[in-house]
Amino acid sequence: MALSGLEIFKLLPKTNCKDCGVPTCMAFAMKLAQKKADLSECPHASEEAKAALGAASKPPIRLVKIGVGARALEIGNETVMFRHEKTFFHQTAIAIQLKASEDKETLLSKIQEIENYRVDRVGEQLKTDLLFLSQDGAGKDAILELIGLAKEHSTKGIILDSPDKESLKAGLEILKADRSAVFSRKEVSDEDLELVKTFSAVLVITGTSFESLENQAEKARKAGVEDLILNLEASELGRQFQNNTILRRSALKKNFEPFGYPLLTLLKAGDGTDLLGKASVGLCKYASILVLPEYDKAMLYTLLTLRQNIFTDPQKPIQVEPKLYSIGDPSPESPVFLTTNFSLTFFLVSGEIENSGTSAHLVVCDCEGQSVLTAWAAGKFTGDTIAKFIREIKLEEQVKTRKLVIPGFVSQISGDLEEKLPGWEILVGCQEAADIPSFVKNVKLVTG
Ligand code: SF4
Incomplete structure (x- = not known):
């Protein structure tokens, strides 16, 4: 109670x-x-x-884990409907479907590509999370071979989609130490529940209506299977959006326990734009797992970027470590640039210094991840704070030059900074990072 x-x-x-x-x-x-x-x-x-x-x-949406140890994927454990109420966490996991009906070489090359696929964006490494292994009409040997390949060549958690009980049991035996998930396409049977319990697996329940989903969730709970994921099938985008919203509201606002589990959205192959639209809606509203029907780098890049934007706490900007960075291969005489530790600013400025073809030192001050103007307005990027940071990192021991280029947007601090850093010449740089190459070309930065 x-x-x-x-x-x-x-x-x-x-x-x-x-x-x-x-x-x-x-x-x-x-x-x-x-x-x-x-x-x-x-x-x-x-x-x-x-x-x-x-x-x-107890959170109204249960915490469910797929995989074991440090690599276990956590989903659910959510307490608020919208990000602005708290911040979303346990970002949507992206799974890629692989079909046992494909030949072994193709499957192996896909598994290896998916395993190695990484996107570096504003200091974070983005990647996919799960493999969704489908029997797809193939025989028992084929699905077991696919499971074996995934186990040997991938570190990702596995969702097993096998309608044949014999194959499912043999597959779970191979995966018994991995805490995988079982995807059920039909009404959950007593036999399914027994298997899931025996192998301590997670169960994905599929329903064609709210009623069928509720009945199956209740049946599983009564049987002692609590680690559930819900998949309510929808033929069109609007219905998928509506279903997921109703399920999430029921759990979070009404505390309706049969729907208090993470949601899975399974996408089918089709028109590229349509698929991307559905995937984006699933990611925003409110899939905990999104299963893509194929490995498509262009789509993955778009979805991973969208996911990063949605699940980043807007009150905690992405930051890089405040310190002295080397861009290229700078010598002690190379110029010194200054900026803040807001990730986007850092990557833009360092990228444009690199584009200019010059090597330089880049002092990245601790401004709690704020951009240049925001940090200045908040009193975190002033003559005092910058001079203090420069002394802390012992800049004068690391470089011979005494020319410091500050961002053009804070030209007003140049006098103050010159006072706080005796012996340094403060040069006001450009306002936009894109102008750094022409700034470097036109201003004499190296003495002698
Ligand atoms: S203020 Fe919060 S953290 Fe501190 S004792 Fe109370 S509930 Fe716990």
Whole structure:
């Protein structure tokens, strides 16, 4: 039975230490009661409180793990409907479907390509997460061979899509130490539930209606299978959007337990643009796993970029480490540029210095990941803070030049900076990173 905010408050430490990010224990208790927080956010909760809170602290969407150890993929454990209420986390996992009906060489080359596919973007490495292995009308030997290839050549978690019970059982035997997921295309049977329990696998339930999904989820829960993922089939984009929204609202707003599980959206091969549209909608609203029917780099790049944008906390800009960077192969006489540690700014500035063909030092100040003008307006990119940082990194011991190029947008700090850094000549650079190559060409940066 759910506990009230006051009942939960009585079980908390009542120190108002704010470590949970909320000003008081009472406020945290109210958030817990509304399922907008997780008890694990209070590092001081006693074991007694954890046990007593039980269901009250259980997230309305269950945490489900596919895979084991450090490489396990976590999905679910969500408490809010929209990102601005907290921030989305446990980003949508992207799975690629592989079909056992294809020949071994093709499958091996696809597995290796998917395994090695990486996108470096603003300091983060983006990649796919899961393999979705389908029997696709092939025999038992073919699906077992595909499982073997995936196990040997991939580190990704596996969702097994095999309608044939014999093949499924043999496949799960191969994967028994890997905590894989079983994709059920039809009504879940007692035999399916037994298999899933025996191999401690995750079960993906497929329904053609809300009612069928609810009945199957209840049946699985009664049988003791709790690690579920829900797949409500939809023939068109609008219906898929509507289904996922209703399922998520039911779990988060109504606390409807049969729908309190992560969602999976399975996409079928078809027209490229249509597929990309469906995938994008699934990613935004609210698939925890998105299964793509093929390995397509162009589509993957688009989806990974979209995913990064959606799941990045807008209040915590992506940052790079504040320090002195070498661009190219700079000597002690090479010019020194200055910028902030906002990832996008760093990658633009360093990229354009590289484009200019010159080697340089780049001082990247700690501005809590803010861009140049924002950091300046917030008092984090001033003569004082910059001079202090330059002393901390011992810049004068690492370079011989005494010319520092500051971003054109903060020309107003040049006088202050010259005062705080005696012996340095402060040069006001360009405002836009794209103008760095022409700036380097037209301004004498190297003495002598
Ligand atoms: S972290 Fe725990 S003890 Fe501290 S204010 Fe939050 S709920 Fe209270």
